[in-house]
Amino acid sequence: MQCTTLRILKTSTLPLLPPALPMRFQITCELDYTATAPVIFLLNIRPKINSHQMLTDEKFTLVPQMPHVQHTDPVTGNRFDQITAQLPGVYHIRYQVIVETSAxxxxxxxxxxxxxxxxxxxxxxxxxxxxxxxxxxxxxxxxxxxxxxxxxxxxxxxxxxxxxxxxxxxxxxxxxxxxxxxxxxxxxxxxxxxxxxxxxxxxxxxxxxxxxxxxxxxxxxxxxxxxxxxxxxxxxxxxxxxxxxxxxxxxxxxxxxxxxxxSVCTSFGYLQLDRQTVICQALDPDYRKLxxxxxxxxxxxxx
Amino acid sequence: MQCTTLRILKTSTLPLLPPALPMRFQITCELDYTATAPVIFLLNIRPKINSHQMLTDEKFTLVPQMPHVQHTDPVTGNRFDQITAQLPGVYHIRYQVIVETSAxxxxxxxxxxxxxxxxxxxxxxxxxxxxxxxxxxxxxxxxxxxxxxxxxxxxxxxxxxxxxxxxxxxxxxxxxxxxxxxxxxxxxxxxxxxxxxxxxxxxxxxxxxxxxxxxxxxxxxxxxxxxxxxxxxxxxxxxxxxxxxxxxxxxxxxxxxxxxxxSVCTSFGYLQLDRQTVICQALDPDYRKLxxxxxxxxxxxxx
Amino acid sequence: MQCTTLRILKTSTLPLLPPALPMRFQITCELDYTATAPVIFLLNIRPKINSHQMLTDEKFTLVPQMPHVQHTDPVTGNRFDQITAQLPGVYHIRYQVIVETSAxxxxxxxxxxxxxxxxxxxxxxxxxxxxxxxxxxxxxxxxxxxxxxxxxxxxxxxxxxxxxxxxxxxxxxxxxxxxxxxxxxxxxxxxxxxxxxxxxxxxxxxxxxxxxxxxxxxxxxxxxxxxxxxxxxxxxxxxxxxxxxxxxxxxxxxxxxxxxxxSVCTSFGYLQLDRQTVICQALDPDYRKLxxxxxxxxxxxxx
Amino acid sequence: MQCTTLRILKTSTLPLLPPALPMRFQITCELDYTATAPVIFLLNIRPKINSHQMLTDEKFTLVPQMPHVQHTDPVTGNRFDQITAQLPGVYHIRYQVIVETSAxxxxxxxxxxxxxxxxxxxxxxxxxxxxxxxxxxxxxxxxxxxxxxxxxxxxxxxxxxxxxxxxxxxxxxxxxxxxxxxxxxxxxxxxxxxxxxxxxxxxxxxxxxxxxxxxxxxxxxxxxxxxxxxxxxxxxxxxxxxxxxxxxxxxxxxxxxxxxxxSVCTSFGYLQLDRQTVICQALDPDYRKLxxxxxxxxxxxxx
Incomplete structure (x- = not known):
């Protein structure tokens, strides 16, 4: 018999929403992987798309060029790129996007x-x-x-x-x-x-x-x-x-x-990360951290 | 940078289904809880309903009698009974059902x-x-x-x-x-x-x-x-x-x-299990374990 | 290569000792064990004897009566009674002592x-x-x-x-x-x-x-x-x-x-504790806890 | 009440010793540490001296030259060199010895x-x-x-x-x-x-x-x-x-x-190991591993 004790959960009705705070970000992400044997890998590097995140100018480049599959998890909205690397070698991924958030x-x-x-x-x-x-x-x-x-x-x-x-x-x-x-x-x-x-x-x-x-x-x-x-x-x-x-x-x-x-990268088989670059910059020059x-x-x- | 390495995942196309194996079970479950303060609890004791489990003669009794809420999780199909016990005291639950499975x-x-x-x-x-x-x-x-x-x-x-x-x-x-x-x-x-x-x-x-x-x-x-x-x-x-x-x-x-x-029981607040009875009996008298x-x-x- | 980093250890010369605080305690300890197979066990229930603990009226009884061995660890001063229980059965130990400490x-x-x-x-x-x-x-x-x-x-x-x-x-x-x-x-x-x-x-x-x-x-x-x-x-x-x-x-x-x-009892083989009584009483009726x-x-x- | 259960300990009388197997080893050990603040450290790099290990030509050099203390633990026989590095800087230790063992x-x-x-x-x-x-x-x-x-x-x-x-x-x-x-x-x-x-x-x-x-x-x-x-x-x-x-x-x-x-080195305060060389060579040119x-x-x- 398994029993879990939690404390009192308090919830509430949703209050009226104050106006959202729009912000724009320029994002660049580069990843270099080496595969030494055939490997399938899933990247989770694309931002979610929802009512609070709008994406424009999204560009995903894979070198060597090859077909790959995009998935979006229906429950979480997490977005995956699935790459089947049938040949050993180096795989370069370059991802760029502009995201407008409305926190x-x-x-x-x-x-x-x-x-x-x-x-x-x-x-x-x-x-x-x-x-x-x-x-x-x-x-x-x-x-x-x-x-x-x-x-x-x-x-x-x-x-x-x-x-x-x-x-x-x-x-x-x-x-x-x-x-x-x-x-x-x-x-x-x-x-x-x-x-x-x-x-x-x-x-x-x-x-x-x-x-x-x-x-x-x-x-x-x-x-x-x-x-x-x-x-x-x-x-x-x-x-x-x-x-x-x-x-x-x-x-x-x-x-x-x-x-x-x-995980940023889930690989089915061994895959080595050689290099990673991540840049995220608010496009409003006046933005200042809270x-x-x-x-x-x-x-x-x-x- | 977080990265998970898994091994090669192998999947396949779904083969043709052989005929299912129907079986019927008589289930009885009794639980007695004592609440010493107001407590909300969720029971997960009802069998799932899906193409392989058909339920009949389901009967859920709560003493003292009081309204309670049923939920079914849309993703997992797990079925919950949520009970809000506003008064301290003993809560008796008796659940009975006949389930036909088709494994x-x-x-x-x-x-x-x-x-x-x-x-x-x-x-x-x-x-x-x-x-x-x-x-x-x-x-x-x-x-x-x-x-x-x-x-x-x-x-x-x-x-x-x-x-x-x-x-x-x-x-x-x-x-x-x-x-x-x-x-x-x-x-x-x-x-x-x-x-x-x-x-x-x-x-x-x-x-x-x-x-x-x-x-x-x-x-x-x-x-x-x-x-x-x-x-x-x-x-x-x-x-x-x-x-x-x-x-x-x-x-x-x-x-x-x-x-x-x-968990069989998730309580938001302290709840003590006093007694538990669980009976599950195949209705086919000739059933024998593999x-x-x-x-x-x-x-x-x-x- | 193994290396341990500790922080600065500060020590000092021993100061002059203030007069000690003599106190007397009446101690009784009873232990009943059941052995289901031959077992050797070591009890560590006797107080240490040193310049700060003086023992009188020490009495160790084992029923059934049988020879047993006493050891004192030369490094720690811990005192052990080693009992070889060759027959299954119940072993009653009763230990009494008066200890004068000088903390x-x-x-x-x-x-x-x-x-x-x-x-x-x-x-x-x-x-x-x-x-x-x-x-x-x-x-x-x-x-x-x-x-x-x-x-x-x-x-x-x-x-x-x-x-x-x-x-x-x-x-x-x-x-x-x-x-x-x-x-x-x-x-x-x-x-x-x-x-x-x-x-x-x-x-x-x-x-x-x-x-x-x-x-x-x-x-x-x-x-x-x-x-x-x-x-x-x-x-x-x-x-x-x-x-x-x-x-x-x-x-x-x-x-x-x-x-x-x-451990109070270290047994070489399985031994079950059935009952334990421990009494320790300061003999000065006016003693009060700090x-x-x-x-x-x-x-x-x-x- | 704390009780430890061990299994039956079997011991025996010591048999007559067969003749020992003498072997000689040339050992060199060099360690460079950097201290950034005053630190006391204990090295445990000298072989034990006992009836089975005879040491000759032992040489311990510390640069910068400074007095240091040797200890031998009376119970374990472990040998320590305690160095008090009052000044930040690099400390070079070079230790050489020939050991004759008689396993x-x-x-x-x-x-x-x-x-x-x-x-x-x-x-x-x-x-x-x-x-x-x-x-x-x-x-x-x-x-x-x-x-x-x-x-x-x-x-x-x-x-x-x-x-x-x-x-x-x-x-x-x-x-x-x-x-x-x-x-x-x-x-x-x-x-x-x-x-x-x-x-x-x-x-x-x-x-x-x-x-x-x-x-x-x-x-x-x-x-x-x-x-x-x-x-x-x-x-x-x-x-x-x-x-x-x-x-x-x-x-x-x-x-x-x-x-x-x-530990090879126990330091009371922070000490960084920069370099380590360890050489151990059997002096019998015909020695071969079991x-x-x-x-x-x-x-x-x-x-």
Missing amino acids: LKLSMSEIPDMPLGEFELDVLALLYPSRYCQSDRLGNLAAKLFGEFETPLKQVQAIVKWISSHIDYVSGSTTSTTSSEDTLVERQGVCRDFAHLGIALCRALNIPARYFTGYAHELNPPDFHACFETWVGGRWLLWDATGLSSPDAVVHIGTGRDAADV SEEELQQVCISHS | LKLSMSEIPDMPLGEFELDVLALLYPSRYCQSDRLGNLAAKLFGEFETPLKQVQAIVKWISSHIDYVSGSTTSTTSSEDTLVERQGVCRDFAHLGIALCRALNIPARYFTGYAHELNPPDFHACFETWVGGRWLLWDATGLSSPDAVVHIGTGRDAADV SEEELQQVCISHS | LKLSMSEIPDMPLGEFELDVLALLYPSRYCQSDRLGNLAAKLFGEFETPLKQVQAIVKWISSHIDYVSGSTTSTTSSEDTLVERQGVCRDFAHLGIALCRALNIPARYFTGYAHELNPPDFHACFETWVGGRWLLWDATGLSSPDAVVHIGTGRDAADV SEEELQQVCISHS | LKLSMSEIPDMPLGEFELDVLALLYPSRYCQSDRLGNLAAKLFGEFETPLKQVQAIVKWISSHIDYVSGSTTSTTSSEDTLVERQGVCRDFAHLGIALCRALNIPARYFTGYAHELNPPDFHACFETWVGGRWLLWDATGLSSPDAVVHIGTGRDAADV SEEELQQVCISHS
């Missing part, structure tokens, strides 16, 4: 409080523990550290603040099998680890949370980025516990339970 | 070999590691132990056999946070752990695998059961590495990546 | 500061990680939480305080394989887990620390107890992060790197 | 069988789990895989063979926190990991086992080496599950419970 900038007070109420079935899976987010072990810790905050929104804010002050960002300090448990013990990691810990702590408090990869404006050093979203007040709110990006300036690529779901103070007052949402 | 009984030779070919996007998530199935750490082990078997089907058979001879079934030996890694080290567990290890090993060999809970004919001791399915030859094939049930005699309740997705020898020759599928 | 009660200011200086080789092993105290993974966490405190003594005090406010004492919440990493993640445990976490954090800050089992005055519920010692200012100072006992009122049984070294306030000002040492 | 070469039949008998207290700690050898979790696995072998000697042989066929030697595949559990799951590692797994499995079968570092004849690539010893038949027998060295051609440096105890076949018949002991 909502909500003042904290606009996020409705969440009285005990209707349960949202479609976020249920995002309350459950996943490979790198062992929320099932973190109930006590989360309750002790963040249980006193009155609303889910304040709990998430406190979690982001706690992570940012207790975990060190150290490039190369973790591997692809590092999980939120490891990060709690070792207290260091990269964007992926910060997101995993945030997700695990939110789920432990019964706040649905998911992981997404993205292109972040002027990320330094340039790379793919990873952040997380929480379902609070009837919306997905965006958070970056590393502080390296501003949530309004991240273009979404893949969304999933954790990093297991949204400050830490602003992020205490303002939430960003795509829904 | 396919396929001889191993009917499962097509899987030449390198088209990728099936909808099973992609079932190749990725999950909370209790850390396939990302098992690549070497799986390749060394099972890599030599020529086809995915033979690999799965070898995995089931290996688990059944290397892991001891010991009631009470594990907890709700035990994972496939733990089972590999401690070499004991219950049905949930056997299924998790099977799934993790299959995924590590690039064979999509998922977890399901079910009602198993004359399971001893009576309880909910857990098994796993693998996507081989264009179908979901059913496996029970514990040997306690016969895969043709398991009625499916919930399907998911692992046990995290298919023998170990038969299970070397025959696969069961619901798809 | 030192030191005001914090009497513990010398520890300027950079001579390295003490005999405590080196107590800086290294052990089975249940993975200090090698806790360097960042310990430095971030406790690095700011100026002296090793203040660091240990802060560690004890942090554990006592961040970890819940929950009987039965852990098992014999639970380690300090688990406790950091799950935030609950019993005396053994509190001691392991204290030791791991101290070692991570380069403060030698060890584990000891003992009889604690009026422990509630009555059981064997576990605490830890740190090597600070040229002495072993005693700490109980659970707050259940007063360090001046704990009679030492076994000392080791962690619980692995000081208060939390006092324990902020006063340290207890046996050396 | 015993015993045919398997000379190792006495071990009837149930007297318990050896001084090896008790080497039955307990340690940081990297979690034997407390491996009881089932060890019993299932190796329980059928009749004697401890045959069990150890089977363990060494199993490790060598189930674990891949992959340089750089593990880190300083990798343990025997990880190696069982990931099935790859370096000499340290092979030794840890061997030790853990032996202890799980109640065979005392310990770790040692050494200089191995013509190790390729040249480095410090790590192997393990088991207490069987009244002696410490030497094993190298990696097969990279021949146990008769390894000069012992440090002995401990596992790698935690015998073959795999010989190692099925012959055991090497230093005691």
Whole structure:
């Protein structure tokens, strides 16, 4: 008999939407892979297309030129390019696109409080523990550290603040099998680890949370980025516990339970990454990152 | 930059279906819970309804009588009863149903070999590691132990056999946070752990695998059961590495990546299980479990 | 090439000893074991004999009566009774003793500061990680939480305080394989887990620390107890992060790197504990536990 | 109440010693460290001196020249050089020595069988789990895989063979926190990991086992080496599950419970290793490594 105990889930009716915040980004991504044997690989590098992300001038080049297949996952909207490399050799991918996003900038007070109420079935899976987010072990810790905050929104804010002050960002300090448990013990990691810990702590408090990869404006050093979203007040709110990006300036690529779901490249057979270039630049020359103070007052949402 | 390496995925065209094997089961499930404070809980005890499971005489009783909500997950087909217990007290649930299943009984030779070919996007998530199935750490082990078997089907058979001879079934030996890694080290567990290890090993060999809970004919001791399915030859094939049930005699309740997705009861707030009764009986008096020898020759599928 | 990085170890000359604090305890311990096959077992239930623990009226009874062997470990001073149970059956052990301890009660200011200086080789092993105290993974966490405190003594005090406010004492919440990493993640445990976490954090800050089992005055519920010692200012100072006992009122049984070294019973073959009674009572009727306030000002040492 | 269950320990009287096998080795070790702040460090690079290892022409040079302290641990015999680097800068260590070892070469039949008998207290700690050898979790696995072998000697042989066929030697595949559990799951590692797994499995079968570092004849690539010893038949027998060295051609440096105890360098403060050279050459030009076949018949002991 298996039984999972979660805490009270509070939801709410969706408030009226404030006007969206349009922004445009120029994105370039180059990847060079070497295949030593026939290999099929799936890239997840194209931004999602939805009511908050409009793509123009999209250009995907593969050298050597060859047919390849595009897929869009009907549930998540994640977009894949599937390449069948039948010959050993070097495969160059160059992807360019301009993305117009329309994130909502909500003042904290606009996020409705969440009285005990209707349960949202479609976020249920995002309350459950996943490979790198062992929320099932973190109930006590989360309750002790963040249980006193009155609303889910304040709990998430406190979690982001706690992570940012207790975990060190150290490039190369973790591997692809590092999980939120490891990060709690070792207290260091990269964007992926910060997101995993945030997700695990939110789920432990019964706040649905998911992981997404993205292109972040002027990320330094340039790379793919990873952040997380929480379902609070009837919306997905965006958070970056590393502080390296501003949530309004991240273009979404893949969304999933954790990093297991949204690898940049999933290869069926061995494939070596030789070189990677990622550039994401806001086209508004006056764009400036939200400050830490602003992020205490303002939430960003795509829904 | 995150990158996942999987091995070659082989798929195939769907073969012609042999006639299905109809069976009828009488199921009774009783659960008594005590709530000490207001609590919302979701039960996942109703069998799925699909082309292989037909339900009749379904009866769900809740005492004290009160309205409750039924949900069916549109993606998985899992069926939930959501109960809002606003008053502390004891809640009795009694559920009865007759289920007619039509499993396919396929001889191993009917499962097509899987030449390198088209990728099936909808099973992609079932190749990725999950909370209790850390396939990302098992690549070497799986390749060394099972890599030599020529086809995915033979690999799965070898995995089931290996688990059944290397892991001891010991009631009470594990907890709700035990994972496939733990089972590999401690070499004991219950049905949930056997299924998790099977799934993790299959995924590590690039064979999509998922977890399901079910009602198993004359399971001893009576309880909910857990098994796993693998996507081989264009179908979901059913496996029970514990040997306690016969895969043709398991009625499916919930399907998911692992046990995290298919708890019998997910409560938002504390809820105590006081008593549980589970009965599942094949209505054909002549039914007899498939023998170990038969299970070397025959696969069961619901798809 | 293996290399371990520790932080600066500060030691000092031994200060003059203040007069010791004599206390007398009446201890009774009864253990009933069932052997189902021949088994040799080692009990570690007798208090140590040293300049701080004087034993009188010691009485060890074994029923059925049979010869058994006493050992004292020359390095640790731990005392063992080795029993060879050649016949299956029930073995009753009854142990009684009166112990006079002479703990030192030191005001914090009497513990010398520890300027950079001579390295003490005999405590080196107590800086290294052990089975249940993975200090090698806790360097960042310990430095971030406790690095700011100026002296090793203040660091240990802060560690004890942090554990006592961040970890819940929950009987039965852990098992014999639970380690300090688990406790950091799950935030609950019993005396053994509190001691392991204290030791791991101290070692991570380069403060030698060890584990000891003992009889604690009026422990509630009555059981064997576990605490830890740190090597600070040229002495072993005693700490109980659970707050259940007063360090001046704990009679030492076994000392080791962690619980692995000081099991109450180590059996070579299967042996079942049927019943256990442990009583430890200070003979001074006026004895009162040190208060939390006092324990902020006063340290207890046996050396 | 803490209780440890071990299996039956079999010991024996010490048989008459066959004549020892004298061998001479020329060892050179160079280490360059950079200190960026004052740091004290302990090197454990000098071979032990005992009845089986005689040292001549020992020469330890430190540049810049400065006084440093030598220690020998009275219990283990491990030899340390303690260097206090008060100034930042580069520290060059050059160590040279000729070692004459007198290992015993015993045919398997000379190792006495071990009837149930007297318990050896001084090896008790080497039955307990340690940081990297979690034997407390491996009881089932060890019993299932190796329980059928009749004697401890045959069990150890089977363990060494199993490790060598189930674990891949992959340089750089593990880190300083990798343990025997990880190696069982990931099935790859370096000499340290092979030794840890061997030790853990032996202890799980109640065979005392310990770790040692050494200089191995013509190790390729040249480095410090790590192997393990088991207490069987009244002696410490030497094993190298990696097969990279021949146990008769390894000069012992440090002995401990596992790698935690015998780091080449333990620094109190941050110290960076810039360069390392290790050379160990048997001086007998005719020396040849024991073959795999010989190692099925012959055991090497230093005691």
